[in-house]
Each structure stands twice: as C-alpha cells, then as structure tokens.
Amino acid sequence: MAEAKVAPRPLSPHLQIYRWSWTMAMSVAHRITGIALYGGIALFAIWLVALASGPSAFDAVQWFFGSPLGYLILFAYTWILMHHMLGGVRHLVWDFGYGMEPEQRINMARFTLVGSVALTLAIWIVAFIAF
Amino acid sequence: MADNRADTRVSMRTPLARVKGLGASGHGVEHWWLHRVTAVSNVPLIISFVIIVAALANSPSYQEAIAVISHPLVAIILILAVISVVNHMRLGMQIVIEDYVHDKGPKIAAVIANNFYAVIVGVACLYAILKVSLGRILA
Numbered sequence: 001m002a003e004a005k006v007a008p009r010p011l012s013p014h015l016q017i018y019r020w021s022w023t024m025a026m027s028v029a030h031r032i033t034g035i036a037l038y039g040g041i042a043l044f045a046i047w048l049v050a051l052a053s054g055p056s057a058f059d060a061v062q063w064f065f066g067s068p069l070g071y072l073i074l075f076a077y078t079w080i081l082m083h084h085m086l087g088g089v090r091h092l093v094w095d096f097g098y099g100m101e102p103e104q105r106i107n108m109a110r111f112t113l114v115g116s117v118a119l120t121l122a123i124w125i126v127a128f129i130a131f
Numbered sequence: 132m133a134d135n136r137a138d139t140r141v142s143m144r145t146p147l148a149r150v151k152g153l154g155a156s157g158h159g160v161e162h163w164w165l166h167r168v169t170a171v172s173n174v175p176l177i178i179s180f181v182i183i184v185a186a187l188a189n190s191p192s193y194q195e196a197i198a199v200i201s202h203p204l205v206a207i208i209l210i211l212a213v214i215s216v217v218n219h220m221r222l223g224m225q226i227v228i229e230d231y232v233h234d235k236g237p238k239i240a241a242v243i244a245n246n247f248y249a250v251i252v253g254v255a256c257l258y259a260i261l262k263v264s265l266g267r268i269l270a
Contacts, residue, residue, distance in 0.1 A: 034223050034224075038220045041252055045256050048260060049258075051197065052262040052266075055193040062191075078181070085173070085177055123181055127185035127186075127188040128188065130185075
C-alpha cells in the first residue's frame with residue numbers, strides 16, 4: 001500500500017459561530033494575557049539592565065515607570081499577571097481531573113476574573129500603604 | 132490549512148512510521164510536562180516577585196534599588212523566577228505559534244525566534260541581577 005487514503009474530515013466552524021460563554025472568554029483571555037506577559041517581561045529586563053548599567057540609565061528608566069503612562073502599564077501588567085496566574089491554577093485543577101462539571105467550571109471561570117481584579121487592587125493598595 | 136506532511140503519494144512508509152517521524156519525534160510529553168512543572172514553580176516565585184516589586188513601588192533611588200536587588204534572598208528568588216518564567220513563556224509561545232502558523236518555513240522561523248527571544252531576555256535579566264548583587268561584594 002503505497003498510497004495513504006485520507007478520509008475527508010468535517011471541519012469545525014470558526015470562533016465567531018459560537019455563543020460566548022464564561023469558560024470560552026476566560027480561555028481566550030488566558031492566551032492573550034500569556035502573550036502580553038511574553039512581551040511585558042522585556043520591561044523588567046530593561047529595568048534590571050538599566051540598574052546594572054548605572055545611575056543615569058536607571059534614572060531615565062525609573063522616570064518612565066514613575067510617569068502616568070508607566071503607572072498605567074504597571075497596573076495593567078499586575079492585572080494581566082494575576083489573571084494568567086489564576087487561569088493557570090484553574091488549568092492545573094483541571095489537569096488533576098477536578099472541576100469539570102458545568103457549574104464548577106463556570107464558577108471557576110468567573111472566579112478567575114473577579115479574583116484577578118481583587119488581587120490587583122489589593123496589591124496596589126498594600127504597596128502604597130506598606131512601602 | 133497548509134498540508135505540511137511528506138508527499139504521501141510516492142511514499143513507501145507505513146502510516147505508523149509517518150506518524151512516528153513527525154509529531155513529538157521521540158520527546159513524548161516533555162514539552163507539556165515542563166510547561167506544567169514551570170507553571171507550578173511560577174506560582175510561589177511570582178507571588179514573591181510581586182512582593183519585591185511592590186517594595187520598589189514608590190520610585191526608589193538608585194542606591195535603594197541596588198540595596199533591594201542585591202539582597203541575597205531577593206537575588207536568589209529573582210534568578211529562580213527568571214529561569215522558571217522564561218522557560219514557561221517559551222513553551223507557551225511555541226504552542227501559540229504552532230496553533231496559528233501553519234506553513235512549515237515561517238513556523239520554524241517563528242519557533243527559532245521565540246527561543247532566541249526567551250534566551251536573550253533570560254540572559255539579560257540574570258546578568259543584571261548577578262552584576263548588581265556581586266558588584267556589592269567586589270566593590
């Protein structure tokens with residue numbers, strides 16, 4: 001048999017066909033936040049390299065992060081990081097075979113959003129009160 | 132979707148051999164497993180990382196930032212976090228690339244670029260952390 005016969009498989013419809021659900025939205029958000037963190041880590045690398053380069057480079061980078069745009073980026077970065085972390089924990093729970101029931105998985109998806117917003121606000125409030 | 136399989140019309144290879152020749156090519160679940168292992172290690176390291184960054188929230192001076200980053204516990208946590216995170220993001224981005232880039236050439240180029248980016252970010256962070264913390268001892 002030299003020829004491999006490939007049966008014509010049905011194609012699944014594309015994303016826009018489906019009604020949005022909590023689990024779908026949080027799944028998409030998990031991937032988007034992961035991509036954002038992938039780019040965002042360069043900011044941390046730039047901050048560290050500036051610190052290692054000396055006071056003038058550090059002051060320039062620190063000026064940017066201390067500006068309104070810098071704070072906005074850091075605040076958004078905090079939420080994206082917390083969202084991806086809670087989403088990841090959700091995936092680890094699923095990896096162990098728990099939380100697959102409809103009600104459980106929708107509640108876990110909602111918790112990812114609510115929990116990430118709550119954690120982000122808590123981090124920023126604590127950061128400015130404690131330090 | 133592009134069909135990147137070997138030319139099946141002229142091949143004498145069995146379907147099993149063809150499957151074995153592609154796919155994970157002998158590495159099994161290594162990618163999946165390392166992604167999960169780094170996900171687990173990321174959780175405590177990222178929590179520590181957030182606390183360290185929060186301590187630097189009120190625009191520290193150069194000397195204050197050096198003092199924080201060069202503390203051995205902080206430096207060790209940051210080094211571990213960089214190693215764990217850089218590997219996790221490298222594996223994650225490879226999955227995204229393989230999901231959306233179907234043509235073989237661009238896919239290989241994108242995966243290589245992904246590896247380069249992860250190594251550059253990782254080495255830059257590790258070099259900076261080590262220079263700042265070791266510089267305090269040697270100076």
